[in-house]
Amino acid sequence: MPTDVVSQTSPKRVLVVEDERIIAINICSTLKQFGYASEYVSEGQAAIDCVDNQLFDLVLMDIMLNGEMDGIEAAKIIKRRKDLPIIYLTAYSDDSTLDRAKSTEPFGYLIKPFNSRDLYISVEMAIYKSRIQKQLKDFQNKLSETQKWETIGLVAASISHDINNPLTSILNLAELIVRDASQIGQKSIGENAKKISEESERIAKIIKNLVSYSQTTSTLLTYSDLYQIMLETRSFLHQYFLKEGIQCEIESDKLPLYFCQSQKIKQVFLNLLQDSRARVLHHSDSSDRKISILLQSEEQADEKNIKIQINDNGKEDPSKLLPSQNTLDITRNLIQEHEGKLERNDWINGGSWIITLPILKET
Incomplete structure (x- = not known):
C-alpha cells in the first residue's frame, strides 16, 4: 500500500x-x-x-x-x-x-x-540544537551547490558562443584531416582525427547541457514534454551516476504535452533522483546500483493522469532523515501546486517514488 x-x-x-x-x-x-x-x-x-x-x-x-x-x-x-x-x-x-x-x-x-530535571533539559536542548545545526549545514551545502551550478551555467552561457566557433573549426579541420589521411594511406592519423572530432562534439554537448539546465524559465504555465525534462535531468546527473556506478534507465509511453511550470517540474525530478541516488549509495552493493524511471499515461473514470515512477534498489539513510525530509517537503509542495500527488512505496530491497500529475487544461 x-x-x-x-x-x-x-x-x-x-x-x-x-x-x-x-x-x-x-x-x-x-x-x-x-x-x-x-x-x-x-x-x-x-x-x-x-x-x-x-x-x-x-x-x-x-x-x-x-x-x-x-x-x-x-x-x-x-x-x-x-x-x-x-x-x-x-x-x-x-x-x-x-x-x-x-x-x-x-x-x-x-x-x-x-537532578532529573537538569538532565532532561540538557539532553532535550542538546538534541534540538544539534538537529537545527545539521539542518542549517545541509541547507548551506545545498545553497552552495545550487550557486555553484548557477555560476557554471552562467559562465557556460556567456562563453558558449566563443567556444562553439572554434569547436566548429576544429570539427571541420578534423574532417579534412580524416579525408586527406585516407587519400595518402595514413590510417593512424585518420583515427586520431576522428578522436579529436568525437571529443570536440562531447565538449559541445556538455556546454549545451549546462546552458539548457541552468536557464531560468518563466513561471508561466506552458506545454512541456515531461520525457524530455526527465532526460535533461538525468543528463545533468550523468557524471555523478557514472562515477558512482549507478545505472539509470528511462522508459516512457507516448505522453501528451503537460501544461505546467517546467522549471518546477524539473526541480521535482532532480530532488527525487537525488533522493534515489542517496538511497542506492547507502544500501546497494557498488556493483548493483540501479535507478529505473517509467513515465506513462493512465485514464481512470473521467480522470486522465501522467504517472511517473522512480524505482531504486537502495534504502534510506536514517542519519540523513531530517535534511531529506525537508527536501521532500519542498518537492511535495511543488507537486501540489500542479494538483498532483507524491507517494512512496518501500520494500525489502528498494522502493519507489510515484508521482501522479493530472492532465491540466489551459484556462
Whole structure:
C-alpha cells in the first residue's frame, strides 16, 4: 500500500558512557521516564564501537573513565566519525582537562550530582540544537551547490558562443584531416582525427547541457514534454551516476504535452533522483546500483493522469532523515501546486517514488 514519507517518531536514543554502574543505571532509568531510549557502556572504546554500529541522537560522556582512554579522547573520535552531540558528565576537573574538553565542542556539561530535571533539559536542548545545526549545514551545502551550478551555467552561457566557433573549426579541420589521411594511406592519423572530432562534439554537448539546465524559465504555465525534462535531468546527473556506478534507465509511453511550470517540474525530478541516488549509495552493493524511471499515461473514470515512477534498489539513510525530509517537503509542495500527488512505496530491497500529475487544461 502506498505510504507517505514516514516521520521520525521513534524514541530519541541516548548512549550513556559511565564507569560507575549504579550511576549509569540511574541515568538510564531517568531517561526512560522522559521517553528516551538508552543504553550504557563503561569504557571509551566500547562507546566508539556502539556509535559505529548503532544510531544515537546524543552521547552522555563521563570525563573520567577507566581504561586506556578517558571520555575526552573517546568524544574526539566519536565526533570525528559521527558528529554526534556530546554532553560531559563530571564531578570535578582541572583547567587543563576543561581546556581539552572544550576542544571537542561539547553541547553542555552536567556537574555530578545532578537532578532529573537538569538532565532532561540538557539532553532535550542538546538534541534540538544539534538537529537545527545539521539542518542549517545541509541547507548551506545545498545553497552552495545550487550557486555553484548557477555560476557554471552562467559562465557556460556567456562563453558558449566563443567556444562553439572554434569547436566548429576544429570539427571541420578534423574532417579534412580524416579525408586527406585516407587519400595518402595514413590510417593512424585518420583515427586520431576522428578522436579529436568525437571529443570536440562531447565538449559541445556538455556546454549545451549546462546552458539548457541552468536557464531560468518563466513561471508561466506552458506545454512541456515531461520525457524530455526527465532526460535533461538525468543528463545533468550523468557524471555523478557514472562515477558512482549507478545505472539509470528511462522508459516512457507516448505522453501528451503537460501544461505546467517546467522549471518546477524539473526541480521535482532532480530532488527525487537525488533522493534515489542517496538511497542506492547507502544500501546497494557498488556493483548493483540501479535507478529505473517509467513515465506513462493512465485514464481512470473521467480522470486522465501522467504517472511517473522512480524505482531504486537502495534504502534510506536514517542519519540523513531530517535534511531529506525537508527536501521532500519542498518537492511535495511543488507537486501540489500542479494538483498532483507524491507517494512512496518501500520494500525489502528498494522502493519507489510515484508521482501522479493530472492532465491540466489551459484556462
